[in-house]
Amino acid sequence: xxxxxxVETVKRGLLKLIVGKKIQIASSDTARSFPNAPADVQQFLVxxxxxDVRRRAKVLLIDLSTDYTLVIHLxxxxxxxFVDVRSRFGAGHPNDSLVGTLPDKSTRVIIKxxxxxxxxxxxxxxxxxxxxxxxxxxxxxxFMKRVGPEPLEPDFTAAEFAERFKRRARTTIKAAIxxxxxxxxxxxxxxxxxxxGAKIHPARLVGTITNAEFKKLYTEVRAVMNLSIExxxxxxxxxxxxxxxxxxxxxFARVFxxxxxxxxxxxxxxxxxxxxxxxxxxxxxxQTL
DNA sequence: CACTTGACCTGTCCGC
DNA sequence: TGCGGACAGGTCAAGT
Numbered sequence: 062x063x064x065x066x067x068v069e070t071v072k073r074g075l076l077k078l079i080v081g082k083k084i085q086i087a088s089s090d091t092a093r094s095f096p097n098a099p100a101d102v103q104q105f106l107v108x109x110x111x112x113d114v115r116r117r118a119k120v121l122l123i124d125l126s127t128d129y130t131l132v133i134h135l136x137x138x139x140x141x142x143f144v145d146v147r148s149r150f151g152a153g154h155p156n157d158s159l160v161g162t163l164p165d166k167s168t169r170v171i172i173k174x175x176x177x178x179x180x181x182x183x184x185x186x187x188x189x190x191x192x193x194x195x196x197x198x199x200x201x202x203x204f205m206k207r208v209g210p211e212p213l214e215p216d217f218t219a220a221e222f223a224e225r226f227k228r229r230a231r232t233t234i235k236a237a238i239x240x241x242x243x244x245x246x247x248x249x250x251x252x253x254x255x256x257x258g259a260k261i262h263p264a265r266l267v268g269t270i271t272n273a274e275f276k277k278l279y280t281e282v283r284a285v286m287n288l289s290i291e292x293x294x295x296x297x298x299x300x301x302x303x304x305x306x307x308x309x310x311x312x313f314a315r316v317f318x319x320x321x322x323x324x325x326x327x328x329x330x331x332x333x334x335x336x337x338x339x340x341x342x343x344x345x346x347x348q349t350l
Numbered sequence: 351c352a353c354t355t356g357a358c359c360t361g362t363c364c365g366c
Numbered sequence: 367t368g369c370g371g372a373c374a375g376g377t378c379a380a381g382t
Contacts, residue, residue, distance in 0.1 A: 063375065063376095064375060064376090067375075119375095119376075119377095134376080135375090135376090136375085136376050137374070137375055137376055137377095138374085138375080186374085188376065188377080189376090204377085239376090241376090241377080248375055248376070249374090249375060249376085250375065295375075296375095297374080297375055298374065298375070299375090300375070340373075340374080
């Protein structure tokens with residue numbers, strides 16, 4: 062799915078596009094996509110205005126004037142796309158080509174605003190979900206109680222980063238960095254990119270990682286995700302931002318999905334292996350066990 | 351408790 | 367062309 066940079070990009074787009082708008086109608090394909098009781102939807106979503114859009118880890122939070130919040134996880138293939146019948150982005154913008162094409166077969170939830178613009182939740186694989194709950198209860202859901210710190214927060218230090226991995230000392234560094242309770246927001250793309258940056262083999266056990274390596278990894282995680290936010294995220298398959306636009310980080314990726322190509326540092330052919338049950342890309346010369 | 355594996359879904363790609 | 371299998375940005379429940 063969308064990892065931290067992609068969800069952050071969607072958040073920034075929605076902040077500009079939907080804050081202040083009033084919801085007129087909300088509907089979903091099945092209870093799986095949006096399991097809230099119809100009575101709750103009627104009472105706390107319909108007629109509510111959007112007051113804010115936030116992100117925590119890979120979760121999007123859309124705050125409402127009713128003191129309720131739409132909590133959204135895009136998982137692997139979720140998209141949140143805003144479409145207006147009026148052209149808002151200029152000639153040739155991909156958003157214009159979406160007018161009339163949504164909803165489609167992957168649309169799971171539709172929110173219609175009073176000005177006739179729409180927000181669509183599309184999700185091909187149906188792993189994603191939308192929940193409506195009181196804003197004050199959001200921190201109490203299991204995921205929020207478990208999830209680790211935001212790695213891009215200015216006060217998040219290298220020392221805290223290293224400290225958080227100690228609970229996973231006997232697993233691989235790849236499994237640990239993907240564990241949302243250790244650090245929030247890192248997924249398969251940025252795990253591979255940052256481990257390459259720090260020259261650490263993904264199958265190394267956490268307990269064997271030195272302090273110097275943790276420090277390097279901390280720097281790489283932040284650098285890679287900040288760069289990706291700047292590029293609007295990664296479109297590996299079907300990720301798009303709130304305007305329906307693809308992200309360009311994959312043009313800057315050093316190892317992810319680049320098996321058979323040259324390592325940008327040393328020229329060795331990048332290989333794809335399997336670590337922690339996930340496809341994993343490394344430079345076999347610089348990342349060793 | 352820490353750790354690994356399979357399940358959840360649909361679509362695409364690759365080899366036969 | 368068709369078909370089977372592997373695989374895809376994430377997380378959980380169930381197993382060891």
